Every structure is written in C-alpha cells, then in structure tokens.
Amino acid sequence: xxxxxxxxELNLREKISELDKPSGVAxxxxxxxxxxxxxxxxxxxxxxxxxxxxxxxIDQRNGGSSLTLNDWSGYATDRMRFGARPSTGTAxxxxxxxxPEGFYHSAKISRLTGSAGxxxxxxxxxxxxxxxxxxxxxGTDSAQDITISFWVKSNLTGTWSVxxxxxxxxxxxxxxxxxxxxxxxxxxxYKTVTIPLLQSGVWYYDNRAGLQLHFDxxxxxxxxxxxxxxxxxxxxxxxxxxxxxxxxxxxxxQITGVQLELGKVATPFEHRSYGEELALCQRYFCTGFPxxxxxxxxxxxxxxxxxxxxxxxxxxxxxxxPYIHYPVNMRxxxxxxxxxxxxxxxxxxGIYDGSAWQAVGTTAIDTTNKHFNVRENGxxxxxxVGKAYLLKGQWTASAEL
Numbered sequence: 155x156x157x158x159x160x161x162x163e164l165n166l167r168e169k170i171s172e173l174d175k176p177s178g179v180a181x182x183x184x185x186x187x188x189x190x191x192x193x194x195x196x197x198x199x200x201x202x203x204x205x206x207x208x209x210x211x212i213d214q215r216n217g218g219s220s221l222t223l224n225d226w227s228g229y230a231t232d233r234m235r236f237g238a239r240p241s242t243g244t245a246x247x248x249x250x251x252x253x254p255e256g257f258y259h260s261a262k263i264s265r266l267t268g269s270a271g272x273x274x275x276x277x278x279x280x281x282x283x284x285x286x287x288x289x290x291x292x293g294t295d296s297a298q299d300i301t302i303s304f305w306v307k308s309n310l311t312g313t314w315s316v317x318x319x320x321x322x323x324x325x326x327x328x329x330x331x332x333x334x335x336x337x338x339x340x341x342x343x344y345k346t347v348t349i350p351l352l353q354s355g356v357w358y359y360d361n362r363a364g365l366q367l368h369f370d371x372x373x374x375x376x377x378x379x380x381x382x383x384x385x386x387x388x389x390x391x392x393x394x395x396x397x398x399x400x401x402x403x404x405x406x407x408q409i410t411g412v413q414l415e416l417g418k419v420a421t422p423f424e425h426r427s428y429g430e431e432l433a434l435c436q437r438y439f440c441t442g443f444p445x446x447x448x449x450x451x452x453x454x455x456x457x458x459x460x461x462x463x464x465x466x467x468x469x470x471x472x473x474x475x476p477y478i479h480y481p482v483n484m485r486x487x488x489x490x491x492x493x494x495x496x497x498x499x500x501x502x503x504g505i506y507d508g509s510a511w512q513a514v515g516t517t518a519i520d521t522t523n524k525h526f527n528v529r530e531n532g533x534x535x536x537x538x539v540g541k542a543y544l545l546k547g548q549w550t551a552s553a554e555l
Contacts, residue, residue, distance in 0.1 A: 504547065
C-alpha cells in the first residue's frame with residue numbers, strides 16, 4: 155500500500171527570522187536579497203564592483219600632481235575623467251591622501267573660475283566597457299537593478315546629482331538621474347543609490363562603452379530637468395535642483411570608494427590588490443613612465459638614459475625599433491604619444507651616434523592592442539645599413555572609452 159505524505163511549504167525567511175539569535179546586519183541583508191546574485195555578492199563570492207579604480211589608488215598620468223584644466227582632457231585618477239562643455243570654467247583635479255577610514259586616496263576637484271550657463275555642464279565620469287555590463291541584462295527583459303555606493307565630501311552642502319547614461323548616438327540617448335544630499339560641510343559621508351536598469355534601448359555589449367556613470371558638478375538648463383528616478387529618452391545629465399558647484403568660489407568636492415554592483419544592496423567596498431587594479435587600468439591607459447611619475451616632456455625620472463631601447467637601421471637613415479609591448483592587452487588599438495627624455499627636444503627621441511645623443515623625429519607605427527614600434531623620421535647623422543644604435547624615449551598608450 156502506498157502512503158502519500160505531504161508537507162507544508164517551508165518559508166526559509168520566516169523560519170530564520172523566528173530564531174532567537176540575532177542575524178546581524180549581514181544576515182538581515184541576506185534575508186532582504188531578492189535574487190541569488192545579490193546573495194552571492196553579500197557573501198563576497200566572485201567579483202562585485204563593475205568599476206575600476208573606485209578607491210582612486212591608481213594615477214598613472216599625474217602621479218598625484220595637481221592638474222589644471224577646462225575641458226574633456228583631464229583625468230583626476232585612472233578611469234575618472236573630468237567632463238566640461240563648453241569650456242567656460244577651470245578647475246584643478248588631483249589624487250590626494252585624504253579619505254575616510256578604510257581608504258587612503260580620493261579624487262579632489264577644486265573650482266577656480268566659471269559658471270553653469272544654459273549650455274554648460276561639468277561632471278566627473280567613468281565609463282564601463284560593454285563586455286563588463288552585458289551580464290546585467292540591460293536593454294532586455296531580464297535587466298537587473300544596480301546599486302551605486304560611494305564616499306563623498308564637499309565644502310558645499312545641499313542637493314547633488316548622480317546618474318547613468320548609455321553611450322550610443324543617433325538620437326537613442328537614455329538617461330537616469332537621481333539625487334543625494336551632503337548634510338555637513340567638509341565631512342566624509344557615505345551614500346547609496348539603487349537604479350532599475352532599463353529593459354529597452356540600444357546598449358553596447360562589446361569593447362565599446364556600455365554604460366556611463368557621472369557625478370554632476372553643476373550643469374545648465376540644457377542638460378537638466380526635474381524628471382528624477384526614472385529613465386528618459388534625452389541627454390540629461392543632472393537634476394535641476396542640484397548644487398551649482400562652478401558658481402561657488404573656492405568650492406571643493408571629493409570622492410572615493412565608488413562601487414557599482416548588481417542588486418539592490420550596497421555591499422562593503424571590494425578591495426582588490428594593487429597589482430590587479432593597476433592591470434585593469436592598463437587595459438585603457440598605460441605608459442613607459444614608472445608608476446607614480448608625472449607624464450610630461452623632458453622627464454628623466456630614472457636617469458639620463460631613461461627609456462633606452464634598441465634601434466636598427468635597415469636603409470640609409472631609415473630605422474625602426476623592435477616591438478614595444480604593453481603590460482597587458484589593451485581594449486583596442488590605442489593612440490600612442492611619444493615623449494622626449496633626458497634633455498632631448500620636445501617630441502623627439504634620442505639616438506646615440508657613438509659619442510653623443512642626437513635628437514631625431516619619431517613616429518609610432520604598427521600599432522595594435524598588443525604592441526607598437528617606433529620609426530625614425532629624419533636623423534641628425536647618417537646611419538649605416540644593418541647597424542644597431544641605442545635609442546631613448548618615453549610613451550603613453552590610450553584606449554580609453
């Protein structure tokens with residue numbers, strides 16, 4: 155005789171909540187988690203932070219030095235770019251040793267001049283490669299929620315704005331903006347924002363920019379409105395209620411501990427090793443300069459022969475270097491810039507003629523996402539066919555989004 159036994163459905167959340175032993179903050183967060191991915195994040199399994207250099211540790215371009223700028227060209231730290239259009243204001247950006255407990259560095263922006271006219275916008279932004287956001291389901295019916303968490307400090311209190319945006323042209327711009335509040339001047343405060351990713355629109359899932367995260371620093375009416383906490387089909391970068399940073403003399407704003415993760419729960423910041431974080435940054439920007447040095451013409455940061463390489467002449471006054479390999483494979487074939495070192499004229503590399511260094515014009519050629527080499531554009535002396543010479547110079551390679 156068969157006996158059928160039925161059991162009532164077990165609600166694990168209710169049973170755990172009935173336990174006398176407190177579950178703690180982490181346990182409560184586990185109970186609130188809606189998906190296995192959120193629970194996965196909470197126990198620290200796998201990679202959580204979709205951003206690179208969120209703790210502002212890596213600064214390959216400036217080495218911690220202050221940079222004054224008024225356009226798109228400036229990076230406060232690796233992967234964190236200052237955006238401004240048109241360039242009517244100026245500011246300094248810098249990696250500084252000022253941060254909340256658990257961090258050492260932050261990116262600091264100090265306003266010098268400017269205002270936020272109707273057609274102006276100012277922000278600090280970072281872009282996430284499509285390969286790293288594709289699993290979020292953005293643009294499909296399976297789009298997940300995403301949570302932004304960060305530490306921020308400013309000498310201006312009030313309402314500020316943060317948002318997300320896609321990176322496609324052709325009139326299919328999608329924007330989401332929300333607000334956060336800085337309550338006390340010049341005090342580090344922790345903020346979290348959760349955003350439901352859009353289930354429609356055009357999004358890149360390859361090595362192009364898949365998603366942009368931007369922190370508003372004062373934008374004009376052409377780029378702001380009061381449509382908050384929802385996606386809109388427009389190029390809107392901020393809340394119209396936000397503080398106008400660039401209209402306040404001596405204004406400062408700092409950020410660190412920026413994390414972007416799937417789910418509705420902000421988990422503790424994911425600290426990766428310095429070597430791993432540096433390698434992640436080098437996919438987008440790398441350099442022959444030592445880490446911590448300022449990228450500039452005429453630097454001799456190791457010695458008078460800094461950046462020495464080989465050079466072989468294969469024709470009269472026609473020579474090229476061996477391949478110079480990047481430390482990691484880059485996102486795409488980069489833009490390579492050559493720099494002089496050790497007293498050579500700007501933009502020229504040095505070639506040793508047997509008795510002295512001569513400055514020669516050079517061009518980066520055969521550039522791929524793995525390597526490049528350097529061709530001589532006109533020598534100060536006659537190079538013999540098949541002869542080898544010493545060569546010195548420096549370089550940067552940028553495949554930024």
